[in-house]
Amino acid sequence: MSLSPDARSTAVGSLREPGTGPIFLPDEPGYDAARAAWMAATDQRPAAVATPTTPAEVAAVVKAAAAAGLRVAPQSTGHSASPLPGRGLDDVVLVRTGALDEVTIDAANRRARVGSGVVWEPAVTAAAEHGLAALHGSSPNVGIAGYSLGGGASWYARQLGLATNSLTGVELITADGELVRASHTENPDLFWALRGGGGSFGVVTALEFRLYDFSTAYAGLLLWDVADAERVLRTWARWAPAAPEAITTAFRILNLPPLPDIPEVVRGRHIAVIDGAILADDDRAAEILAELRAQRPEVDTFARVPTPAITRIHMDPEPPTPAVTNGALLAAFPDAAVDAFVAELGVGTRSTLFFGELRQLGGALVRPAEGGGALDRLDGDFSVLGVAIVPTPQARAAGEADARALVTALAPWANGRHYLNFTERADVDPRTFFPEEVWSRLTAIRATVDPGGLFVANHPIGREAAPVG
Template structure:
């Protein structure tokens, strides 16, 4: 895209929110992502305060030959890459939540985070398909698929989108659903943020089931015994149970709770939608292993957000993830040979998430990505202090990925792919259709997503 000077004065006069340019007061705060290791340097930042600000930003960027990257929290900011020639459109100021308990739905604006949504709808006996962190933005998470604690029963969060409010690259605000704009509506459900700037989503909720959740902690030296037992256990559990086998190496820093600070564990995290008796019976084989701590108990939807112990404030970190078709014993041994006890593996948390159940793809659900052709998902992350520690983390991640390559899936999970250049997030036929949608609604490639989809090019 050719670039003309951004009409800063004209854009400022059109905004309810604010425009921040390099060198102006508040610049560093405005451009900061939750992922502090990512140094975002766009041409300008717009702090949107209304949907009309999104329209004004898109129009001003198009007139200047710039691109627009929408961002609420910036948890998955790394894959955006350099932001030269781009206006960073921060949507965190759009925080409206409109509950419709009778219909079992909620409308959330683009800046709403999962912790706020969960608390708002829980009072109606409803719950959304939140991930492990309460600080992640609902809209960005959902556009990328949405891997929830309740997902083996209810599937991806993207499958529960009813309608969306978007601003397309031509500066037009549209309310879209499966009837009004079927191709665009299909693309945003799992295809990411490359097709339009989403200002709000209407989401179908589920009635709050009988929730049990928590963590079983074991000493790290028992990792092989515990994770092999957990792997065998996952083959027996119903879709009402979602779990993670995880290795944790806590650094000796004040931000870590005292009871685990400086210690290392192998843990099983889980959420069960079954009643007390069934949950206890199901957990009996794992509890028989003798955990040193056991926090599994009846839980509210809000309490589920604490299970994974994700950071609640912005951090410097490096991580990445990939899908596995299956987890046979040999694959788990390969995992432990890199990340297990006694290995020089400088990452805080390394996990294997059990998929299956309603996480399986189902084209009838209608979105671009409706599930995964994979049985498990691996993700690992480290707290970092400088470029050397980021490089060390990436080298360790590469070793882990290489060790598990024989069981690697052909596609990745968009939301937890933290580095560009990995496996595509969809099969080639789906990607071709996404490129055609991009060419139809954004042929000049004005809207940037974290994991970009470029418009299909015509011959000649």
């Protein structure tokens, strides 16, 4: 929807009611800082940005936006902001939940409760102090909210499943401005939809999830020069599907820039890396890794590591980063796929990608979870993701083309499905995240809890017959 400048200014002016908390309008000081996403290539320019500090302020913003004829886009860190401008932001209040940052650990019941602005590292550290672990992802500062609502593939995923299956409760402000709790026993349909359906159902203010009885794992990385990439990838791709569920890994070919803050051993180099974690004692972990270690890595950092440090083994960038990506889920990765991957990124190639990544799926990641929600597993044995860092428009065009080329090269093994959390483009049909019957149930629930289409998610769930949006 596009508002005239006058209508927009009247609508956003009415947001500043008592109780709505900080509101930033275009051209006001603070607007640019408030709208800035972690995904820094994304220029999101909503009608207004709200940065509420309490659930009551979130509720007041949602009510005021609805009364003014505006829509509401929930966002915590903006790690997955790229698709959002494609949804149209002229009439949208972006609600940034970063200030909802409380972390509580209930060690006796192995539960965490976090505000919807909390990122992984503080929660993982708080849990580890009690000898417990959460199903965090590869980055310390991805938001728990977006990650958990979209699935959540951790380094423990082949044994413990998607993180969304470990949610035990979600609190959110729904379209009528009320604070609602969803769990297995309260609003169970909504709870089902929230677990994998993303941000189309309300502004989440808090999440509760199960913790697990460990605070270390055998984790690290193995590194080779790119000259060894084909041999190593062939071994990894054959080993991965049948590997014990205790291990979850990724294989990447990386092109590292010659920047001073990159460790000297890899600075400016073209390398192959396998990293991940093993939930087993050291002897068993060494047995599980033996076949990969037999490929004689130049660097081997696998060792027993506390879980907070495992949030950094993948070396994901932490400051806001201008990146573009393309990805897919793959049914298999036979030798011909190895050839195709190496032809895109191996020795002598000129790809502008920062890295091409394959994640090892399977195990608990592909099994239905008892009592699970809309996305209780990932369909496929591997995921592929091409990532380019794009500080300029020219770099962006090249990066998008190279990321697309990587995914196209692997298209013969793609199963037509995508993983919501690894999808950073607005042109991927959200129906491809789910089996057909799941999509139908999701749209029916959205039509019930948000009949007017108030909420704008990066990857929207439609409302039955209404167009996706």
